[in-house]
Amino acid sequence: MFFNRKSNKLHHSAASALAHYFSITEDTTQPWVQVHDAEITITLPFCVMSQHTALTGYLQDELQHQGLTASQITLNTQVHSAKTTLAPVKNIKNIVAVASGKGGVGKSTTAVNLAYALMQEGAKVGILDADIYGPSVPMMLGNPEARPQSQDEKHMEPPQAWGLVANSIGYLVPAEDAAVWRGPMASRALKQILDETLWPVLDYLIVDMPPGTGDIQLTMAQQVPVTGAVIVTTPQDMALADAQKGITMFNKVEVPVLGLIENMSYYQCTQCGHIDPIFAEHGGESLAEKYQLPLLGQLPLNTRLREHSDAGTPLVVTEPDDAMTQTYREIARALSINLALSVPAADASDHIKGDPIGFKSV
Numbered sequence: 001m002f003f004n005r006k007s008n009k010l011h012h013s014a015a016s017a018l019a020h021y022f023s024i025t026e027d028t029t030q031p032w033v034q035v036h037d038a039e040i041t042i043t044l045p046f047c048v049m050s051q052h053t054a055l056t057g058y059l060q061d062e063l064q065h066q067g068l069t070a071s072q073i074t075l076n077t078q079v080h081s082a083k084t085t086l087a088p089v090k091n092i093k094n095i096v097a098v099a100s101g102k103g104g105v106g107k108s109t110t111a112v113n114l115a116y117a118l119m120q121e122g123a124k125v126g127i128l129d130a131d132i133y134g135p136s137v138p139m140m141l142g143n144p145e146a147r148p149q150s151q152d153e154k155h156m157e158p159p160q161a162w163g164l165v166a167n168s169i170g171y172l173v174p175a176e177d178a179a180v181w182r183g184p185m186a187s188r189a190l191k192q193i194l195d196e197t198l199w200p201v202l203d204y205l206i207v208d209m210p211p212g213t214g215d216i217q218l219t220m221a222q223q224v225p226v227t228g229a230v231i232v233t234t235p236q237d238m239a240l241a242d243a244q245k246g247i248t249m250f251n252k253v254e255v256p257v258l259g260l261i262e263n264m265s266y267y268q269c270t271q272c273g274h275i276d277p278i279f280a281e282h283g284g285e286s287l288a289e290k291y292q293l294p295l296l297g298q299l300p301l302n303t304r305l306r307e308h309s310d311a312g313t314p315l316v317v318t319e320p321d322d323a324m325t326q327t328y329r330e331i332a333r334a335l336s337i338n339l340a341l342s343v344p345a346a347d348a349s350d351h352i353k354g355d356p357i358g359f360k361s362v
């Protein structure tokens with residue numbers, strides 16, 4: 001009886017502290033907490049590994065203020081499979097489309113670095129390059145010569161780069177062949193790559209969408225069981241106008257837009273530190289406000305980011321302490337939290353089958 005009362009108090013206080021920490025309701029956090037004797041186990045439905053130490057400290061302090069002590073606080077992560085209208089893809093819990101209305105705004109750069117940032121926050125992540133007409137992911141991952149292997153001539157083992165599993169039309173056919181495909185063929189190819197790749201169990205598959213909001217993009221968004229979309233834009237009026245078309249497109253196919261990322265927000269001179277908003281200011285903020293969407297983060301125009309992409313050494317992996325890496329990780333945490341809290345979870349037992357390849361999550 002005494003133990004039960006103490007457990008209940010610990011349970012309630014931990015749930016309340018979590019609610020406060022993440023600015024959400026206690027109803028949401030209650031199911032995350034389990035108490036056994038005086039041991040608290042918290043299972044978060046999102047990936048925020050870099051915050052675990054701070055969060056544990058915060059929980060300890062909050063309990064102490066209430067005269068409570070936990071013998072141990074353990075934090076785990078269990079990302080849910082989200083509910084989608086289309087049938088899920090085997091082993092993939094969530095598909096996140098990274099899209100842009102306008103070309104050249106840094107969508108692929110963002111998709112690649114975001115994928116690694118999610119991994120650093122504790123997620124199991126893959127990337128699918130759906131940019132059929134201009135696949136740049138293989139170059140950005142530094143493995144353009146890689147080819148998916150097949151044991152049965154039906155399924156592909158995806159290449160891996162620094163622990164990230166990836167597939168791309170760029171690994172499969174010469175660029176000039178894909179460039180002349182018509183829309184239906186391009187979307188069929190994407191669906192085929194998605195379904196025939198031996199994906200290990202992934203919390204998130206990042207899909208680098210082709211730029212634009214035409215028929216091809218619409219068909220792709222309709223054929224793939226996308227959990228949510230992230231729109232990349234620059235602050236420039238022209239890019240913002242196209243980003244709005246992207247938001248409208250995802251609304252049309254009932255895919256929730258999880259947030260905006262503003263890229264090339266400003267340039268900071270490496271010599272004098274002067275900040276120049278080359279593509280105008282506040283564009284991302286006003287777009288986010290207009291559509292009531294979170295602005296997940298803002299990245300500067302930076303030579304090193306471009307150099308790392310060109311060299312196939314993604315910045316987030318090779319410069320883990322860089323300020324831009326920290327921004328990508330903030331974006332990754334915000335995205336993971338937003339997805340877990342805004343998209344209802346589904347029963348995953350039918351499609352999560354276990355790792356078919358020697359996949360090492362890092």
Ligand SMILES: Nc1ncnc2c1ncn2[C@@H]1O[C@H](COP(=O)(O)OP(=O)(O)OP(=O)(O)O)[C@@H](O)[C@H]1O
Pocket residue numbers: 100102103104105106107108109110131134136210211263264299300301302303305306307309310
């Ligand atoms: N924040 C940034 N700072 C500097 N260079 C950047 C930044 N973001 C992207 N780039 C560079 O801009 C170019 C276009 O980026 P990227 O290929 O990611 O854009 P995209 O929107 O995917 O393009 P596409 O429309 O061709 O698919 C690349 O050379 C990339 O390295």
